[in-house]
Amino acid sequence: MSALLDNLPQYRDMTARDLDCVMAIEHEIYANPWTRGNFQDSLDAGYHCWIIELMGEIAGYGVMSIGADEAHLLNLSIATQWQGRGLGRELLKYMIGLARELLAHKIYLEVRLSNLAGRALYARAGFREIGTRRGYYPGAGGGEDAVVMELDLK
Ligand SMILES: CC(C)(COP(=O)(O)OP(=O)(O)OC[C@H]1O[C@@H](n2cnc3c(N)ncnc32)[C@H](O)[C@@H]1OP(=O)(O)O)[C@@H](O)C(=O)NCCC(=O)NCCS
Secondary structure, three states, X not given: OHHHHHOOOEEEEOOHHHHHHHHHHHHHHOOOOOXXXXXXXXXXXXXXXXXXXXXXXXEEEEEEEEEOOEEEEEEEEEOHHHOOOOHHHHHHHHHHHHHHHOOOOEEEEEEEOOOHXXXXXXXXXXXXXXXXXXXXXXXXXXXXXXXXXXXXXX
């Protein structure tokens, strides 16, 4: 029974003690990773910072702020070795459920134009693309555009 439970993803609050591991994953999967300060600020601000664990290992994390009926999904990440197994979809479902529970009416997020996996993940969860922020992400040649996506929870 416990072996079975070990294979189910577990969710828990992120704490400052997780940041070494979170930063290692962040650097592994993003060309322009969040800084440790970005995560610490999110924790200090009381944003919803979640860890998804599998077999006692941090497989990914999500950060979402909620205020004035609106949620903003700020970070959703799955470590390379755990990608492609449905965990991103599970974590996103979990964050959407949380936003609903906390009475948000909409969830907004930004995703790189070139991030086809991320855009497909969000589109399959019901998000629609509502705009573009030009040069939102730092990078060579004036940065990369962000696609703004919205999920209506009403
Ligand atoms: C994007 C990310 C969160 C997806 O998590 P994941 O656990 O690998 O994805 P899942 O196995 O749950 O797949 C869920 C859906 O995502 C999409 N997806 C995932 N990997 C994909 C890929 N390589 N190409 C295209 N679509 C992909 C698909 O729509 C998939 O649904 P399907 O299997 O029914 O087609 C993860 O790959 C990741 O952390 N990438 C780096 C960071 C990032 O891009 N974060 C999101 C940007 S805001």
